[in-house]
Amino acid sequence: MSSTNRKLYGYAGRILRINLSTRRIKVEEVNEKLARMYLGGRGFNIAKLYDEVDPSVDPLSPENKLMIATGPIPGTGFPLGARLNVSAKSPQTGILGDSNVGGHYAAEMKYAGFDQIIIEGRSSRPVYIYICNGEVEIRDAEGIWGLTISKTYDALRRELRDPGVQIAAIGPAAENMVKFSGIFFNRVRPAARTGLGVVMASKNLKAIVVKGDGFIEVAKPVLFEKIVDEIELEVYTHEQYWPRRIMGTSRILLAANKIGVLPGKHFTEPVLPLQYAFEISGEKLALKYNVKNRACFSCIVPCSRVFVVKNRENAFLSEGPEYEALAGMTVRIGNNDLEKALRAIELINDLGLDVISTSEVISWAMELYSNGQLTRNDTDGLELEWGNMNAVFELIMKIAYRRGFGELLADGVVEAAEKIGKGRDIAFHVKKLEMIQADPRGLKGYGLGFAVSSRGADHLRSEPFIELMDNAELGAKMFGEPESTLRLGVRGKGKLVAYYENICALVDSLGVCKNLAENMNILNYEKISKLIESVTGLELTPLEVEEIGERVVNLERAYNAREGINKTHDVLPTRFLKEPLKKGPSAGHVVELEDMLKEYYKAREWNPDTGLPTIEKLEKLGLYKVVKDLYGIVKSASFFEINKSSRSERG
Amino acid sequence: MWCSFLHEGVFSSSLSRIRVIRDDLIGMDYPVVCKHCVDAPCIRACKANALYKDTGGFTKLDKAKCIKCGECVNACPYGAVFQNPFDKTPLICDLCDGKPICVSKCPTNALSIHPATEIPVKNPAQLGKRYSVALSEYRVLLERWGIRVKYE
Numbered sequence: 182m183s184s185t186n187r188k189l190y191g192y193a194g195r196i197l198r199i200n201l202s203t204r205r206i207k208v209e210e211v212n213e214k215l216a217r218m219y220l221g222g223r224g225f226n227i228a229k230l231y232d233e234v235d236p237s238v239d240p241l242s243p244e245n246k247l248m249i250a251t252g253p254i255p256g257t258g259f260p261l262g263a264r265l266n267v268s269a270k271s272p273q274t275g276i277l278g279d280s281n282v283g284g285h286y287a288a289e290m291k292y293a294g295f296d297q298i299i300i301e302g303r304s305s306r307p308v309y310i311y312i313c314n315g316e317v318e319i320r321d322a323e324g325i326w327g328l329t330i331s332k333t334y335d336a337l338r339r340e341l342r343d344p345g346v347q348i349a350a351i352g353p354a355a356e357n358m359v360k361f362s363g364i365f366f367n368r369v370r371p372a373a374r375t376g377l378g379v380v381m382a383s384k385n386l387k388a389i390v391v392k393g394d395g396f397i398e399v400a401k402p403v404l405f406e407k408i409v410d411e412i413e414l415e416v417y418t419h420e421q422y423w424p425r426r427i428m429g430t431s432r433i434l435l436a437a438n439k440i441g442v443l444p445g446k447h448f449t450e451p452v453l454p455l456q457y458a459f460e461i462s463g464e465k466l467a468l469k470y471n472v473k474n475r476a477c478f479s480c481i482v483p484c485s486r487v488f489v490v491k492n493r494e495n496a497f498l499s500e501g502p503e504y505e506a507l508a509g510m511t512v513r514i515g516n517n518d519l520e521k522a523l524r525a526i527e528l529i530n531d532l533g534l535d536v537i538s539t540s541e542v543i544s545w546a547m548e549l550y551s552n553g554q555l556t557r558n559d560t561d562g563l564e565l566e567w568g569n570m571n572a573v574f575e576l577i578m579k580i581a582y583r584r585g586f587g588e589l590l591a592d593g594v595v596e597a598a599e600k601i602g603k604g605r606d607i608a609f610h611v612k613k614l615e616m617i618q619a620d621p622r623g624l625k626g627y628g629l630g631f632a633v634s635s636r637g638a639d640h641l642r643s644e645p646f647i648e649l650m651d652n653a654e655l656g657a658k659m660f661g662e663p664e665s666t667l668r669l670g671v672r673g674k675g676k677l678v679a680y681y682e683n684i685c686a687l688v689d690s691l692g693v694c695k696n697l698a699e700n701m702n703i704l705n706y707e708k709i710s711k712l713i714e715s716v717t718g719l720e721l722t723p724l725e726v727e728e729i730g731e732r733v734v735n736l737e738r739a740y741n742a743r744e745g746i747n748k749t750h751d752v753l754p755t756r757f758l759k760e761p762l763k764k765g766p767s768a769g770h771v772v773e774l775e776d777m778l779k780e781y782y783k784a785r786e787w788n789p790d791t792g793l794p795t796i797e798k799l800e801k802l803g804l805y806k807v808v809k810d811l812y813g814i815v816k817s818a819s820f821f822e823i824n825k826s827s828r829s830e831r832g
Numbered sequence: 833m834w835c836s837f838l839h840e841g842v843f844s845s846s847l848s849r850i851r852v853i854r855d856d857l858i859g860m861d862y863p864v865v866c867k868h869c870v871d872a873p874c875i876r877a878c879k880a881n882a883l884y885k886d887t888g889g890f891t892k893l894d895k896a897k898c899i900k901c902g903e904c905v906n907a908c909p910y911g912a913v914f915q916n917p918f919d920k921t922p923l924i925c926d927l928c929d930g931k932p933i934c935v936s937k938c939p940t941n942a943l944s945i946h947p948a949t950e951i952p953v954k955n956p957a958q959l960g961k962r963y964s965v966a967l968s969e970y971r972v973l974l975e976r977w978g979i980r981v982k983y984e
Contacts, residue, residue, distance in 0.1 A: 257843045258833045258937075285854070292844060331857055344853060368856035394917040396836065396844030417939075474940065475861060479833050481939035487859035500859055 187213055190400035191253035191716035192221070193291040199310060199317060201384050202243055202302030206317050211296055217719060218803065221252030223279065224690035224733045225297050226268035230277070231740050231807075240272035241358075241383040243303035249349070249389070250297035252692030253717050255287035255478065256397040257405070260413055261694040263287050263477035265366075271636070272383070273360045273376035273538075273593055274613040276741045279636050280363065280372035281689055283477040289347040292393030300384060309350075309388040311341065314395065322387040327353060329531040334368045337390055350388035351378040352533020354581040358382065359591040361538035361615070362581075365530070369485075369500045373535035375614060375636050400718030408712055413481060415703050422482065425696065426474060429484040430504040431463025436649065437508070438462075440668065441765025442623035444616075445512045446567055447544040448609065448756060451620050452765035453512065461511040461519050463504070470523070475500060482696065490520055502526045502536075508618035509540030514547060515567025525573055532581040541615035542590040542597060543576060545608060554603045561585040609754045611638035612746065621757050623767030624648055624668050629678045629777040632751045635737035643682045644699045645674075671773045675780025683730035690733060732802040735794045738787075739807040748792030751778060834937045838928065846917050849925040850934050863943065865934075866891060866912045866925035874924070877907035883924070889948065893924055946978025954984050 614637020
């Protein structure tokens with residue numbers, strides 16, 4: 182096809198493949214077909230993962246592949262465009278492992294010359310990879326193996342004698358094979374979910390460092406500048422702009438308290454009295470501790486905050502925390518001491534754990550302890566009463582180093598419940614991924630999102646943030662169902678979640694932040710289509726752009742289906758389906774999952790009996806290989822149709 | 833970022849005339865950019881006379897004369913002269929002829945531009961030690977606002 186030799190703007194243009202077993206390095210081109218079908222980031226990752234990592238691969242074997250990819254937007258001056266995706270088969274869930282992260286890494290990676298980095302094989306001893314201006318060095322990491330994230334960060338900068346290098350590293354938790362440990366970018370920005378740090382550790386890879394002097398060209402600079410100006414104006418005048426700048430996502434804690442969806446004491450107390458909630462809120466953090474803001478690369482909403490705890494004994498300074506961490510180390514475990522929570526979050530980050538999963542395993546153990554199913558004999562003498570932070574600090578260390586009681590929890594809440602044969606019903610997870618800090622009984626769209634998400638119980642696959650506005654008019658306008666945008670509504674949720682899943686997949690593929698597309702709701706398909714044209718030169722209609730998101734979601738579903746996931750796995754823990762919330766503004770509600778699921782499959786045009794994409798749907802999206810894998814049908818529609826579908830409605 | 837876009841037409845931090853030195857351990861983001869020194873070490877170091885002061889007192893580069901020796905890079909006490917990694921010419925802030933794009937793009941107004949002004953202060957030692965100390969601290973603040981203090 183002639184399209185392969187057309188210049189693609191916006192991309193660095195190359196894919197780097199490093200095999201740590203053979204130490205062989207290969208460089209591939211990003212071709213137009215791949216870019217048209219998947220754009221980049223999450224799309225590139227799932228496309229390669231689907232082709233190369235099949236069900237026979239054990240997640241911790243050398244055959245698993247760790248992929249880091251970013252989209253066409255990072256590295257340009259586009260605001261809120263600095264994200265990248267990390268994917269592999271997850272050792273935590275056994276299905277698709279995928280996590281998204283911001284910071285300065287994505288841009289630096291493109292300046293170093295690569296859109297995607299694929300790590301294969303396994304090194305025989307600890308190494309780290311240094312990628313500088315297209316050159317790749319595999320360097321010895323014996324000396325830094327075992328170090329915490331911050332010490333690794335410092336050691337690598339000193340070894341390379343360059344403060345400007347961007348570092349992705351794993352901590353001791355990952356090295357000890359704790360199933361829910363992440364990869365940390367820029368020290369405090371983890372790709373933490375689904376245990377990708379363990380994949381990296383299994384390859385004996387401590388860190389991936391990038392540095393680049395390259396540049397990114399955009400296809401239509403004048404149009405690009407115009408789009409940026411328009412978007413910037415919309416962002417600056419958005420009602421969420423200042424709250425986000427002042428508090429980041431930590432402001433959600435009080436908002437969640439107001440509507441009664443906090444995960445208090447392991448999802449038993451959805452509301453706190455206001456004065457207690459305030460003491461641990463983002464507002465309090467902003468008033469008392471925050472000193473300055475930091476931003477990701479080229480971002481105009483500097484939502485990350487540097488805080489200082491001025492305490493005579495042990496003062497400390499760090500960055501964050503966001504809502505998930507804050508709520509996880511406060512309400513979820515019954516703690517109301519903000520300073521101790523900050524310290525716990527710092528410890529979790531430094532050891533390289535996923536704070537969401539850590540908070541679930543700890544609060545799970547605490548609930549068992551509180552109703553007497555666990556005793557001090559089981560917990561190595563730790564008194565796991567709600568809010569006992571001294572025990573929590575100790576437990577975090579035990580988990581990270583797999584000592585004693587920590588060993589039990591280090592495989593995640595599902596396996597912990599299996600091992601002791603208790604608490605299976607209160608192990609809150611979907612597809613083995615622990616649940617985030619929002620009670621789906623008061624946020625039903627989120628509930629549906631957790632159930633169908635391609636990586637397990639996580640909100641960032643669909644993020645129907647619009648629910649929180651509780652505005653029926655929006656729902657009527659967008660989905661023809663006024664209930665769809667009400668947080669306690671049921672009808673129309675299928676359409677809502679499917680719509681936002683597509684957008685999420687699309688912005689993850691572009692490399693743009695979800696705050697722009699989901700939470701502020703600024704990007705729509707028209708704008709994205711123009712943006713892609715101005716940056717890459719690819720002319721895609723809004724419909725084709727929408728299809729990219731849909732294609733990624735369908736391919737991810739197919740990937741999981743190949744691993745044995747089907748409709749029976751689209752569930753929520755029973756507490757959310759059977760036990761109504763007892764208190765607060767959402768009292769009396771459960772998640773009506775069955776009804777929403779039916780509607781969701783319909784909106785997705787998937788088979789309602791199996792929960793799998795239909796042949797028609799897959800063919801429409803040009804996923805012919807998937808049809809063969811899932812249905813065993815070899816389509817006669819050969820190259821001609823594939824080419825046609827990927828070029829349809831062009832211009 | 834926008835600096836390199838305006839000057840070179842591409843996005844790149846290595847072609848930018850303003851760089852941010854970051855440290856994720858201590859949360860530092862500090863911009864390094866040409867201070868347009870009155871007695872500029874880079875101009876003194878330039879053997880080819882490619883660097884000069886224009887009428888407004890800004891340091892400018894005559895690209896045609898530049899021999900790409902990199903002496904100016906070494907001479908700058910602030911490390912604010914960068915070298916273009918592709919053609920090795922120095923990258924020195926030219927304040928975009930009075931309308932710096934970094935200032936207009938800065939979302940937090942951390943960067944701002946002020947006309948250079950100078951206020952004279954007579955011998956502070958005469959007013960005692962405390963006054964001198966206070967003035968030297970205040971001077972730092974004033975200089976951030978673009979006001980130079982000149983001791984007479």
